[in-house]
Amino acid sequence: MTELNEKPETPAGQHTGAVGPGPLNGSMQTFLSEVQSDLAQGMLSPRVLNDPELHQAELEHIFNKCWVFVGHVSEIPNNGDYVLRYMGEDQFIMVRDEQGEIQLLLNSCMHRGSPVCRAEKGNSSHFRCPYHGWIYKNSGDWNGAPQRAKAYRKFDGADWGLRKAPQVDTYQGLIFACLDPDAVSLREYLGDMCWYLDVLLGLNEQGMTTVGDPHRWEVPSNWKSGADNFVGDAYHVIALHQSLEEIGVLGGDVAKGVGANFHVALDGGHGLIVTHMPMPEPLGYMGFPPEVHSTFDLKGLDENQRAFLDGDHGVVGFTIFPNLSFFRSFGATEPGKPPAVFTLLRQWQPKGPENFELWNWSLEWKSAPKEFNDAAYRAGVGSFGPSGIFEQDDTVAWAGGPPTGRSVFARKTMKFNYQMGMEGMGDYAIREDWMGPGTASTTPWGEMNQRRWWQQWSDRLMAQ
Structure with a gap:
């Protein structure tokens, strides 16, 4: 069977650089090749709806690479407003920082990974880890820790801010983020x-x-x-x-x-x-x-x-x-x-x-x-x-x-x-x-x- 004069697909938003894990194993590549052959005949394996290996590949190669919707601008209208959001299964803080810029910050402290934000929404100029008290600005920048003069005398805080999505952009009020710094712009992706x-x-x-x-x-x-x-x-x-x-x-x-x-x-x-x-x-x-x-x-x-x-x-x-x-x-x-x-x-x-x-x-x-x-x-x-x-x-x-x-x-x-x-x-x-x-x-x-x-x-x- 053939498609009815459909225009050939040219994937939009093709990225140019690699982020995260490398290529899929040989058996998975073989299966995906079969998927594409089946699609040309109008068929699809049921395996696509329940496979742990495929699911992990989606997290790594789709949600880690594509522009993903995270919210609407009306949800964080004021500086300091934040909500918790997800890209794949990773939790992020979507926040409007003190300069009015929208940031998407991985909700994991750089010290031991404990969440620095536990409320679903609110307004805050800083986020503080409950484990050891590391503090971060709502821009994601590291901003101190208890007993800093004794514990971190030689310490460059600029290297230890919360990990943030490298690309965040909006269109018609919709906020999208992309975890691939080499991906095309949101406008090109859409x-x-x-x-x-x-x-x-x-x-x-x-x-x-x-x-x-x-x-x-x-x-x-x-x-x-x-x-x-x-x-x-x-x-x-x-x-x-x-x-x-x-x-x-x-x-x-x-x-x-x-x-x-x-x-x-x-x-x-x-x-x-x-x-x-x-x-x-x-x-x-x-x-x-x-x-x-x-x-x-x-x-x-x-x-x-x-x-x-x-x-x-x-x-x-x-x-x-x-x-x-x-x-x-x-x-x-x-x-x-x-x-x-x-x-x-x-x-x-x-x-x-x-x-x-x-x-x-x-x-x-x-x-x-x-x-x-x-x-x-x-x-x-x-x-x-x-x-x-x-x-x-x-x-x-x-x-x-x-x-x-x-x-x-x-x-x-x-x-x-x-x-x-x-x-x-x-x-x-x-x-x-x-x-x-x-x-x-x-x-x-x-x-x-x-x-x-x-x-x-x-x-x-x-x-x-």
Whole structure:
């Protein structure tokens, strides 16, 4: 089988220098070569969803090399504000230092490795290790220790600051960090995804802000299941979420609604589920009511971005490789009230090969009325919060991955099917008239985005 005239993948954000461990062993390289051969045929080994060796390789070659989302600028608005965040399984302090710069500091004292920050959030000019009392500024610089004159008379504190991410940058309020000093810039890593972030998050100067702290809960599955789902899987809605149609949460013909979606695949493993659904009056761009869309200012967008919005297009979801996703849709608020448009950021934080922690940020427009923002928050949490009605369906389904991935019999006898949308499978085709960047499809009944994501995953693991 062959891809349907898809543009060749050229991995975005290719790094130029090595950081951390060396090449994978021969058996792992052989397996990853098989993964790439299988992907060309629309197949994938279940081993990718549960393998300790693969998991360690991901920590070393993906989370140690890629730009990874760590938070939103609204979470640390003032100098000294901090929150604890993760890159892979490493814990960092994301802090705005006394000069207003955002730092990402490894939460490990340089003396014996004890965490220097034990609160999830707060404001502090310094961090003090509880073990031996070493002190660090919120910039990460070493700033003293007990009995320094006696214990550290000949000591260069400049060498002993907290280890920090060598690259930290933002785009449309999203904070990313990279642990590879030789990696490309964030703007280059995101590539054409910036075009879509502009029309999703940059519709006025005020922008969007987080609502409270991110919700967090553990899921008995592999982190890649979430990234795979949100990068392009609209197909599951008509089966997995059918009960929501039956009880009236999803109104109308759900299959028809899903059919208004299509895919956009970008270089670097990033991908989106885009929708084209005309909004009834008085709803405006992406279904926002007049009191919200009247605050939007499109002068910063280019002609094609404005055409995207004027043409009743929106983005349902996306994944930025490796583990940041986004979701925007309508959700119920309370009986008798119309549904509200909500916006979520979602991150799939690995906790070993069989578990991940799901982080869920609710976003609101700073320019929107409080009544609308409150309704949007309720809609988002009710749909995709820890007890959200969609969330229960998804996480139960994803829990099947790790048992299958560890099964000796499954590894020997089965491959997951990723052939939907490949040549001869259906009506899935490439749009020739797409106004935006990337490779766009004509329908959602395909798995181009998922195959691209897994291709980038295997490329990253094999890169030396």
